[in-house]
Amino acid sequence: MKAVADLKRDVCAVIDARADSLRGVAEEVLHHPELGFKEHATAALVSARFRELGLAHRTGLAITGVKAVLDTGRPGPTVAVFGELDSILVRGHACADAVTGAAHACGHNAQIATLLGVASALAETDVLSSLSGRVALIAVPAEEYVEIEYRLGLREKGMIEFLGGKPELIRLGELDDVDMAMMVHTTTNPEEGRASIPPSLNGCLAKFIQFTGRAAHAGGMPHKGINALNAAMLALSAIHAQRETFRDEDTVRVHPIITKGGELVNVVPADVKMETFVRGKTVAAMLDAERKVDRALRAGALAVGAKLRITTLAGYLPYETDPAFAELYRANALSLVGESGWGQAHHHTGSSDMGDISQIMPAVQPSAGGATGASHGADFTIVDLETAVQVPAKAMAMTLVDLLADDAANARRVLAETKPKMSKAEYLAMMRRMTREALYEEA
Ligand SMILES: [Zn+2]
Ligand SMILES: [Zn+2]
Incomplete structure (x- = not known):
């Protein structure tokens, strides 16, 4: 078994070697934006890349989700890495789809490139042979909670129950085999630097x-x-x-x-x-x-x-960062961006279905810089793919090494230190309690 430092050097070397290809993915997804539960082309791109890497995977999860599980063959926890497939709708954006108005004004195109960077790091090295447990690489649909009337139609047809991708994956049992999860989201806030970790989200x-x-x-x-x-x-x-x-x-x-x-x-x-x-x-x-x-x-x-x-x-549901998990990511990101690149992230008043994940398992959603303009605005632009894709891909791959090396000692420690706020059954019950219809005819 190789030492942790050598494993980290190996995963970073592959992500560096694939830099041009990952930039190509970010560009291609940028120019083919798709709204949630309609991300068929983006999902097909992920599936094709997984196939090129020789990764067995399943498609069509919660309509468009894609999941590959890499098993070390040794027992241990399963860590998921997410990338979000969907765009938002901003008709004035320079890269908006001429017909639908969809545009990647939230940076999810960088997330898909980052996910594939992590996939390369694991598939094109022999690091898995020094790790224990499993890694689930999941391209998730519909993080942006939009087009409510359209999605209610999908619900009526029985195609979904919840209107977001990760809640649907939870409901469908696709995360039953996952113990902890991470995902990096782009930020345009200069205070958040090249890398940072918000403590919480609405x-x-x-x-x-x-x-x-x-x-x-x-x-x-x-x-x-x-x-x-x-x-x-x-x-x-x-x-x-x-x-x-x-x-x-x-x-x-x-x-x-x-x-x-x-x-x-x-x-x-x-x-x-x-x-x-x-x-x-x-x-x-x-x-x-x-x-x-x-x-x-x-x-x-x-x-x-x-x-x-x-x-x-x-x-x-509200998101809370898992402190022990976040500390591992922070140390790895710091090794890449230095103290001067590390930013200060405060509570975010936006929401994400990483919140739902964080309620049922340890989770971390760091921020990556490299973007300018307003998130969800016509001027949102990723200007630095090194910061928006390469750094988070390397930091997540290194964090996977930290978690799963030495018989997955760190992953086991994070799980021991964190008691989930609720079980999956309790989560589903709460989601269903919140969902209701009321008619008023008061005149
Ligand atoms: Zn967004
Ligand atoms: Zn987003």
């Missing part, structure tokens, strides 16, 4: 909202109509009136959009649809805020006599 609930009014001639006889858009407008104002009640420490975020505001300008809007997230640092904060949001929605409907349907959907 969780979120999602709501699909439908106000139903009555159509009538908008000029000739509006008194015969019930204006569902006015109900939505009042509901939005009522939501804003809740904001002074949100505590700073709960980092609540509520950001509704109207996805359908009417159909024809000379008809009183009778069918108005909204989507919103209700985010918070804790589940209790999320539930407190969503109670107020529901009240505000009902107030809008009540004022004009519209009907209201609120479909509440489990979103993502």
Whole structure:
């Protein structure tokens, strides 16, 4: 068995040797952005690369997920490395798909290249022969929780139950054989440096909202109509009136959009649809805020006599970094970027389904720099693929070595030090409790 330092040198050498190929992957995915649960071309690319590396794998998990398991043949924990397949939708982005508007304005294209960098490091060296346990390399669908109405349609067809990729993989049992997981996400925040680890992320609930009014001639006889858009407008104002009640420490975020505001300008809007997230640092904060949001929605409907349907959907649970796991990653990333490259990451008010993972097993989601502009903005650009792909690929491969060398002593220690916040059964029960539909007809 080789020494840990030699194993780390070997994995880094392969990732360096594959730098051009990994840059090519990041570029190719950038130019073929696909929204969640539709990432067929991106999944096919991952599958083709796994095949080239001789990695047996399964496809079509939670519609588009791809999973390869590398077994050392010796007993020990299984560590998962994730890469997210999906893009966001930003029509003004320079690399947006001309038809769909999808664009990689969240940097997930770098994640796919990083995942394949780790795959090369394990498949093109003999490091596995010095490790114990297993590594699961998983390209996951649908991290961005978007297109709620479309995904409700998938749910109705029985194709999904939850609207995010990792919750679906948990539900399907695809993570039953995984003990701990890591994934690196791109950041544009200069304070976070070339590498850093946020301690926590907000969780979120999602709501699909439908106000139903009555159509009538908008000029000739509006008194015969019930204006569902006015109900939505009042509901939005009522939501804003809740904001002074949100505590700073709960980092609540509520950001509704109207996805359908009417159909024809000379008809009183009778069918108005909204989507919103209700985010918070804790589940209790999320539930407190969503109670107020529901009240505000009902107030809008009540004022004009519209009907209201609120479909509440489990979103993502709050994320917490596992300290012992994170320390291993930090030491490896520091060896690559130095003290000057290590940044300060604070609590993130966005959400991710790595939160769900972190509730049921030790997890770490470090940040990688190398991007500029606004995340989810038209100006988001990865300008430094060395920092956005090479560094996280090497840091994760080295962390796998640390975890699984010496009979997987470090992985066993991380697992011994961390008690999962909930079991898979408890997680699924909580997600299902959060999911419900309510109809109001209060006029
Ligand atoms: Zn995003
Ligand atoms: Zn993202």
